[in-house]
Amino acid sequence: MSVLSMSCRPVPAGALVTVSGELDATNADRLESAIRDAHRPGRSLILDLGELTFMDSSGLHVLLRAHDDVHDAGGSLRLAAVRDIPARILQITGVWDTLHIHACVEEAVGAAADALLDRLPDDVERL
Template sequence: MTPLRLDCRPLPAGTETAPESGALTGVVISVAGELDATNADDLESSIGRMRHPGRPLVLDLGALTFMDSTGLHVLLRVHRQVRQDGGSFHLAAVRDLPARLLQITEVWDALDIHPSTDAAIAALSSAFGPTTRLERPSCG
């Protein structure tokens, strides 16, 4: 099994803002490796520490090679939590087996899924318009 690896970075300057508060910023979290019952809880905890309530979260799954139903449930729970906190949740670069799982379960149509991280960021930019960066988030 390939261990799960995470990388977190802030969204680029000027790509998004929370419209009601003017507060910036969201994060992009890149997930690599295999997501299954052995590490799904760790991923959910890590995302909880890295994300900013009320702000956009983009999960780049381009390097995720495998995901089982526990990983799917993590994505659905994180989606629900982010939306309840007033943020937006986007998946990017979903490929191969993870993409197939999302399609078979019909979750694909329920989430905001973009072909790349750049496309997800562009969607955020068009939704909120140009902004000025007010703060730099930490990713941990």
């Protein structure tokens, strides 16, 4: 069995889930559950994949379902620090161009905050 670990914390525009280890058919359901638990409607969900060393098609499907579910709930899914094998899988499948992918967590958090501000009604005063 592959080792996958996750942690979640709030960020200003939503939630950040840090994922490390190997994501495959033996544990993809755990990530899917963590995503469901972390996401709030209308908010962004950021997945820090900087320590994710492997991902198979099961993991790819979790990301695609999460993208659709978060989008349908009025938020956005953002991936941060995608490297090596997971990055290659996203690129060769064409998914890289479909998802919001950022070089680092800070960039993803900033983009999520900007997107949230852009959705505010015009009559709401911005700080």
